[in-house]
Amino acid sequence: MLIREKIERLAREVHDARGAVARFLLLEANALENMSMQEVAEATFTSKATLVRVAKALGFSGWTAFHKAYVFERKETERLFEGVDTNIPFSKQDRTAQMRSRLAQIYMESVYLTNDLCEDATLEKAASILDESERIVVLGIGANRSLSRIFIQKMVKLGKRVDLCEPADARYFVNTLTFRDCAILISYSGMPPQREPMAFIPLCQARGVPMI
Template identity: 30%
Template sequence: MLLTEKLKQTGFSPSERAVIDYLFAQRELIEDKTMKQIAEATYTHPSILSRIAHKLDFTGWVELKAGFLEEINYLNRHFSDVDANYPFAPEDGLMAVANKMAALKRMTIEDTLSLLDHEAFEQAVTMLHEARHIKIFSIVHNLLLCHDFKAKMNRIGKHVSLCEVDPEFEAANSDETTCALLISYTGESDTTLRLIPYLKQRHIPVLALTSVGENAISNEADCTLRLTTRERLYSKIGSFTSNDSTQCLLDLLYAGVFSKDYEANLAYKINMSKRLDHRKSSSEIMQEKEHPFT
């Protein structure tokens, strides 16, 4: 759950609510304001600010303020012209729909990249690269998005399984050479959460792709990469941004693993394709040429 959502939902006293309302009114303008200045503006005491922070499990006001500003900064970026839930309107013509959908895809990729932490990404790629077997756990809808990732990884010799049938058995029947990849937009999916005890018991490293903010799955994962978090659960035309963000991260993970042994992976992939891909084309652009790595 996003911090901004917690601030709206958690039970607060009238004095605490006055401070919170001020935060939402001022947003990024609070960056240079001290506790004393905020307390004076809201006719409260600085201790109220500390109390709010502690209620939300922060060590103090400075940490809460930093988290709030970081989240506001994220929510302000991108998506200023297109609504992720309703990217086009009933009166839009077909080309207007097409252009708005293309703009949404561009913004989703930019947004996903802005959330990518270098250290977490490096850790995630290392986890997948070192794993003998990668098992992906998620709801069926997300697993459909993973077939292309599985195919690409298989073509460079990485064993990937999409655990749709009997995921509890797949989790329990794994060892430390397996990496579990959990995908959940909400981070609260019971279907996925109930697998974590099995994975932890078997000492299996867990990589999560999930939404921005604190959630149950990110709290349990060894490494977390964040998905674009702009959509409601069901009040929307389609899961455009969450799907595109998931596919973007999967492509980045594949590219990262590929780059770990670039020449060997490229040679392996091209040689396998030469043997198995029998497509023909009259287009000069599509014609294959000899490659130095093969």
Template identity: 30%
Template sequence: MDLQTKLASESFSGTEKAVVEYFINHFDSVVDMTTLQVAKHTFTSNATVVRVCQKLGYKGFNDFKLKYLTEQKSDSPSAEKLDANFPIQSGDKVQKIATNIAALKEAAIEETKSLLDYVHLQEAVAILESAETINVYCSHSTIAHAKEFQYHCMRIGKRVIVASGPGEQDYYASRSNEENVAILLSYTGETRETIGDAKLCRYGGTKTISITSFGQNSLSDACDYNFFIPPWEKYYSKIGQFASSAGFSYILDLFYSGIFEKDYLANYEYMLEHTGRLSMVQINKKMSDI
């Protein structure tokens, strides 16, 4: 698990949070500091710094720093430490931009993979495959990912409804039952409408699956199954959703791939048949336009 993901997921006291925030915001300099220096910069104590490290599963501050050194010295471009909020800077050449965005997306997918619970994934795929209808509740930047998932499922005859507006979401959630499965997308996990929809769905007997940032939040508390993406992005101060976008797409692709695999041959034949029909319609339309 990525160190910053781990830091964001643990429960810390007020003074411990000051140390955690310092670790996150001063990633490059912490490796050269002593316990006393960190304590002075955070207005805490040596004991507090050591306690934070121990909560994270390390023997002490020196053992904790080894994790930083391991991450920093990695030669793999996908493991290069990038700021997910500002992966590019003013003046960057196009080659640098291409390298940074690719590295960030690769790292986000790897981190999302490390957060998977494969037992839950298998169970979630099974209920998605058997559901009469899959309802995806989303808003803002997650709509595009939901639509892509809907398109993939449409090609194999799987009914998916994307509910993206408050009124539309409430309509489907209030009528949801045990024949449906709900997938709820929210990066923060604190989107009020989405949390309400999760509760409405569960009240109707619907199994609920969340995709949200790693760590405890209201949406994950309200759902039956939870799948997590890295909590690397700030809500407002970022230039794009590069990391979270990669995470959302990856998990939804896993859902679709799992559904497809459940009846591989039949799904493939269905896809070929209907793609062939669509091709004939397009050919006939072109011929009529001549």
């Protein structure tokens, strides 16, 4: 997950001083590079201790490590998508060739960025879980279900049984899973925890079902 996505989650979930800092980090991302820790604390009406707590909540050892990583991520993202607005990549005045080229750039750079975020150990663990599972159930809503069908087609060719749960039947499917099976939960934000498919995590844990 990108650091920015973690900050967005913190801004949504936390409503104390840490949440205020998270919202500041999102709004003033461009200015953050040239701001000292003291300046950020003053701008958010918090303290250095609060900034350290924010950094640790985001998975860093301290503010300095977070600051360096966040600035680097922002610069790298800007470099990858330089000159292209990823939300609206073309205008009415653009020719078809320009539209096609910009869309291609977004897809290609997204692949590179995703690859940079992948961890070999995590991928190998996921592959091991899939390989050892007798049955695989995919849980997701919205557009994630369309992506799931492509995955299912590929797994069928490998001889693996995969079920895509209908939202109305998801809880039934989860209740039939055992430690020999696997549940794949697909969510763009992972939030909120009470919303499907994240809401099924406690049930899977209680039944000892491996999850990806």
